[in-house]
Structure formats: C-alpha cells, structure tokens
Amino acid sequence: MSNKRYPEEFKREAVRQITDRGYSVADVASRLGVTTHSLYAWVKKYGPAAEQHRVEADDQAEIRRLQKELKRVTEERDILKKAAAYFASQSE
Structure with missing residues (x-):
C-alpha cells in the first residue's frame, strides 16, 4: 500500500472524467x-x-451540537426544580 498524495487538480480532473465524460470508475x-476506492472518495468530495x-454534514454537526446543548439545559432545569422543591419544603 502506498500513501501517495495526489494534487487537488489531478483529483478534480479524475472526477471530471467520470462525471462529465462518462467514463467508468474502473x-x-x-x-x-489509482484505486477505485480513492476515486469514489474523490467523487464524493x-x-x-x-x-x-x-451542507448535510454541516447540518448534522449543528444537530449534534444542539442535542448536546439541549441535554445540558434539561439537566440544569431538573436540578433547579429539585433545588426549588427542597428550599420550598425547608421554608415551611
């Protein structure tokens, strides 16, 4: 296995041959x-x-960030509810 690096323009031209000119990946x-695996990755990129x-990857990252924040805020709210109930029972 070689870890050969290809320039961006080389990759773009390879993708153009597949998408624009209609050649098969093989x-x-x-x-x-190059390997077909590399070409499929380049086509995707x-x-x-x-x-x-x-855009989809950015959207998914934003959804994960918002879910994490929602979980944190929900936990904070639950702690505050318990604290409010505790202090309300102490004042009676």
Missing part, C-alpha cells in the same frame, strides 16, 4: 493508476453532489 482508475454532502 476505467479511470486503471488508466490513472469533488463531484456534483459535493456541496450537498457538505
């Missing part, structure tokens, strides 16, 4: 000497739906 992979993938 054809492009054998011609360029640089292909026509790349912006949508980026």
Whole structure:
C-alpha cells in the first residue's frame, strides 16, 4: 500500500472524467493508476453532489451540537426544580 498524495487538480480532473465524460470508475482508475476506492472518495468530495454532502454534514454537526446543548439545559432545569422543591419544603 502506498500513501501517495495526489494534487487537488489531478483529483478534480479524475472526477471530471467520470462525471462529465462518462467514463467508468474502473476505467479511470486503471488508466490513472489509482484505486477505485480513492476515486469514489474523490467523487464524493469533488463531484456534483459535493456541496450537498457538505451542507448535510454541516447540518448534522449543528444537530449534534444542539442535542448536546439541549441535554445540558434539561439537566440544569431538573436540578433547579429539585433545588426549588427542597428550599420550598425547608421554608415551611
């Protein structure tokens, strides 16, 4: 296994051959000497739906952040409710 790095323009051109020119992933992979796995990853990153993938990933990250914040705020609210009930019972 080699960890060869390819320039961004090389990757974009490989993706263009698949998406614009209609070559199969296997054809492009054998011609360029890269793995099909790499090409599929490049298509996902640089292909026509790349912006949508980026937006979806950003949305998912925002949802996870909001869920985490909701959990924290809910726990704080529950603690405050218990504290209010405790102090209300102490004042009687």
